[in-house]
Amino acid sequence: MDRKEFSNKVYEIVKDIPFGKVATYGMIAMLSGYPRRSRMVGQALHNSPDSLNIPCHRVVNHQGRLTPGWTDQKQLLSNEGIHLKENECVDLKKYLWDIALIFF
């Protein structure tokens, strides 16, 4: 199964997210080499053990919405210096991980 390989890639990328930044699932899927696997990213992270030090709280959907059913994420993001809007959404305009910076 390439699922393991894929999740491995996902972990690598998520771990590379800088402090105080957030990334979208589609972004991670694209960077992992599988552009259409945005959903798998979520599953991979859900199944991923927290022992790997994966900042999954920095991963949000393209709307900036946090992971459903996970209230602690709010606090974790606050700890990162990221403050949520009234709708409980991250301000992507400011906190989205600018992957373009990696290429320069």
Add this chain to the structure above:
DNA sequence: AAAATGACAGACA
């Protein structure tokens, strides 16, 4: 085997 599900994204109203 077929249909439903999910930590999503893009298109549309």
Add this chain to the structure above:
DNA sequence: ATGTCTGCCATTT
């Protein structure tokens, strides 16, 4: 801008 529908993909019913 929010809410809904459709498309995607692997896993689970």
